[in-house]
Amino acid sequence: MIQLRPIYVICMREFIKFFREKSRLLGTLARPVLWLFVVGNGMGSLIRPRAGFSYIQFIFPGMIGMTILFSSIFSSISIVWDREFGFMKEMLVAPISRLSIVIGKTLSGTLISVAQAVIILVFIPFLGIHLTIRQFFEVVAVSMLVSFCITSLGILIAARLTSFDGFNIIMNFLVMPMLFLSGAMYPVTSMPPALRHLTLINPLTYGIDALKHILLRNGTPPLGPEFPLLLDLFIVAVISVVMLTFAALSFRRKE
Amino acid sequence: MSIITVNNLTKKFKSLTAVDGISFAVNEGEVFGFLGPNGAGKTTTINILCTLLSPSSGRAEIAGFDCAKDPDQVRTSIGLIFQDTTLDVGLTAYENLKFHAYLYNLDRRLAEKRIDEMLAVVELQTRKHDLVKNFSGGMKRRLEIARGLLHYPRVLFLDEPTIGLDPQTRNTIWDFINTLRSKEKITVFMTTHYMEEAENCGRIAIIDHGRIIALDTPAKLKQMVHGDVIHVITTDNQRALAEIQKTFSLAAREENGGLVLETEKGDEFIPKLLHSLTMQTLSVSLKKPTLNDVFLKLTGRTIRDDVVADSKEVTREFVRSHRRAQR
Numbered sequence: 001m002i003q004l005r006p007i008y009v010i011c012m013r014e015f016i017k018f019f020r021e022k023s024r025l026l027g028t029l030a031r032p033v034l035w036l037f038v039v040g041n042g043m044g045s046l047i048r049p050r051a052g053f054s055y056i057q058f059i060f061p062g063m064i065g066m067t068i069l070f071s072s073i074f075s076s077i078s079i080v081w082d083r084e085f086g087f088m089k090e091m092l093v094a095p096i097s098r099l100s101i102v103i104g105k106t107l108s109g110t111l112i113s114v115a116q117a118v119i120i121l122v123f124i125p126f127l128g129i130h131l132t133i134r135q136f137f138e139v140v141a142v143s144m145l146v147s148f149c150i151t152s153l154g155i156l157i158a159a160r161l162t163s164f165d166g167f168n169i170i171m172n173f174l175v176m177p178m179l180f181l182s183g184a185m186y187p188v189t190s191m192p193p194a195l196r197h198l199t200l201i202n203p204l205t206y207g208i209d210a211l212k213h214i215l216l217r218n219g220t221p222p223l224g225p226e227f228p229l230l231l232d233l234f235i236v237a238v239i240s241v242v243m244l245t246f247a248a249l250s251f252r253r254k255e
Numbered sequence: 256m257s258i259i260t261v262n263n264l265t266k267k268f269k270s271l272t273a274v275d276g277i278s279f280a281v282n283e284g285e286v287f288g289f290l291g292p293n294g295a296g297k298t299t300t301i302n303i304l305c306t307l308l309s310p311s312s313g314r315a316e317i318a319g320f321d322c323a324k325d326p327d328q329v330r331t332s333i334g335l336i337f338q339d340t341t342l343d344v345g346l347t348a349y350e351n352l353k354f355h356a357y358l359y360n361l362d363r364r365l366a367e368k369r370i371d372e373m374l375a376v377v378e379l380q381t382r383k384h385d386l387v388k389n390f391s392g393g394m395k396r397r398l399e400i401a402r403g404l405l406h407y408p409r410v411l412f413l414d415e416p417t418i419g420l421d422p423q424t425r426n427t428i429w430d431f432i433n434t435l436r437s438k439e440k441i442t443v444f445m446t447t448h449y450m451e452e453a454e455n456c457g458r459i460a461i462i463d464h465g466r467i468i469a470l471d472t473p474a475k476l477k478q479m480v481h482g483d484v485i486h487v488i489t490t491d492n493q494r495a496l497a498e499i500q501k502t503f504s505l506a507a508r509e510e511n512g513g514l515v516l517e518t519e520k521g522d523e524f525i526p527k528l529l530h531s532l533t534m535q536t537l538s539v540s541l542k543k544p545t546l547n548d549v550f551l552k553l554t555g556r557t558i559r560d561d562v563v564a565d566s567k568e569v570t571r572e573f574v575r576s577h578r579r580a581q582r
């Protein structure tokens with residue numbers, strides 16, 4: 001049912017293509033720079049530092065979450081490209097299970113997202129955040145879990161998307177709202193109730209909150225973690241498993 | 256011994272019956288062709304045989320395995336070259352082949368050996384580490400053939416293998432396939448709507464509206480139409496006409512300053528004719544019936560919508576490459 005060699009080679013293909021496409025790497029760095037230093041500084045002048053944190057420090061965990069969000073969705077949407085350009089057929093007629101394809105895509109999407117999240121950490125010295133080795137590994141571990149969750153969601157979507165035209169709809173009506181309603185830019189507790197409810201069903205909210213636990217350790221709400229760490233991790237893990245199960249199932253049915 | 260057996264196979268897409276109760280068998284080592292116009296159901300049949308589609312009813316078996324019930328066994332026995340390219344143009348030739356080798360669970364050493372071997376077969380050794388993006392249409396096709404053969408399949412499926420390629424490349428591809436067949440024991444199942452291409456097949460099934468309307472060797476199919484046409488010019492056409500009537504009891508008719516007569520096995524008839532005529536012969540030509548004539552006779556239509564089909568193909572390729580560029 002699960003074949004290791006095919007999973008390995010499906011991952012290798014994604015890695016090769018990721019490192020070959022310089023624009024994707026560049027985008028990874030450019031987007032957070034824009035947010036952190038342009039929006040972060042602009043907003044930062046309006047919002048006074050609280051609990052020892054500047055606004056720009058406050059949004060840094062959110063930037064990691066944003067990087068993971070875009071990267072994971074992009075990786076899994078590659079399934080739609082593969083289908084559109086026929087490469088998917090090469091995989092579908094091979095003597096491998098559909099589950100192996102889903103695992104290969106999920107694994108590669110997750111690892112690429114984590115790699116990008118780690119790349120973002122190069123900004124840390126410019127933000128005045130101090131990071132211990134231990135915190136670094138905690139960030140990597142949480143990023144891994146969040147990447148896995150979002151990639152699974154992306155694959156679930158990709159399995160149902162029949163053409164590339166749906167991609168813009170997904171970007172505008174799912175990815176962007178997920179970013180803005182995640183506590184990345186503003187504390188969840190400060191949102192109006194209607195928006196807060198939406199935020200509470202967004203898995204990214206809990207992922208970013210877990211990152212705040214690590215990076216804004218001494219922060220107090222609203223500029224700091226807002227939910228218990230264990231609850232964050234539990235919710236993200238549960239949503240991941242549910243997403244991946246549905247993704248694997250719908251992939252099977254679809255093809 | 257037959258390696259592909261298809262029994263009363265039907266595929267319906269909602270109200271449309273794309274494949275309508277076809278039955279045939281392909282022998283091991285044979286080159287078997289499906290000839291028919293666009294929309295005849297060729298690709299649909301291949302998709303069922305290669306386990307991408309399940310049939311609405313009927314059975315298809317490859318190497319003794321049921322395509323619907325035993326897909327994994329079928330998949331290891333077949334190699335495929337699809338109508339539309341399925342290469343990853345963002346990877347190199349080597350990477351595309353390696354991907355394939357690992358999907359088919361060849362170990363690393365064997366994979367490297369086969370990759371070099373197959374690249375040599377299709378004469379792409381020097382382009383091994385080039386991105387497929389930079390390949391011409393013919394090179395991509397050859398690479399796909401190399402890939403389809405990498406796991407030593409028993410049956411190679413080629414769906415319109417030379418569509419959108421220029422006639423010269425088309426011939427090169429066929430030279431490759433024929434040399435390959437002389438080296439490896441492989442069965443080839445191909446579809447085409449090019450008459451000339453169908454001539455490469457040992458046997459041809461002519462398919463139209465999802466039904467097989469004729470199935471035989473190209474030579475036998477052409478015999479269905481009428482004999483060969485011989486055009487002969489002599490120094491005295493009137494006397495020649497009388498002589499032909501007398502010697503062969505054949506009614507020739509005058510046309511274009513010469514005589515036209517229809518006969519079977521024209522190539523064997525010409526020497527006899529020249530031998531028997533008492534006057535000098537100025538020129539002789541022979542026209543054999545084509546598969547297009549066969550199709551015309553069977554359906555009342557010609558198969559030749561090539562021009563439209565090809566331009567459609569080109570447009571599609573353009574849209575794709577354009578979108579790819581945007582990516």
Ligand SMILES: Nc1ncnc2c1ncn2[C@@H]1O[C@H](COP(=O)(O)OP(=O)(O)O)[C@@H](O)[C@H]1O
Pocket residue numbers: 268271272273291292293294295296297298299300
């Ligand atoms: N997935 C599909 N859904 C609906 N109709 C289809 C599908 N695939 C093929 N068809 C229809 O089935 C018929 C046969 O198509 P196809 O097998 O591709 O023909 P060919 O390969 O001989 O050109 C066509 O009328 C085509 O429009």
Ligand SMILES: [Mg+2]
Pocket residue numbers: 297298299338414415
């Ligand atoms: Mg077709």
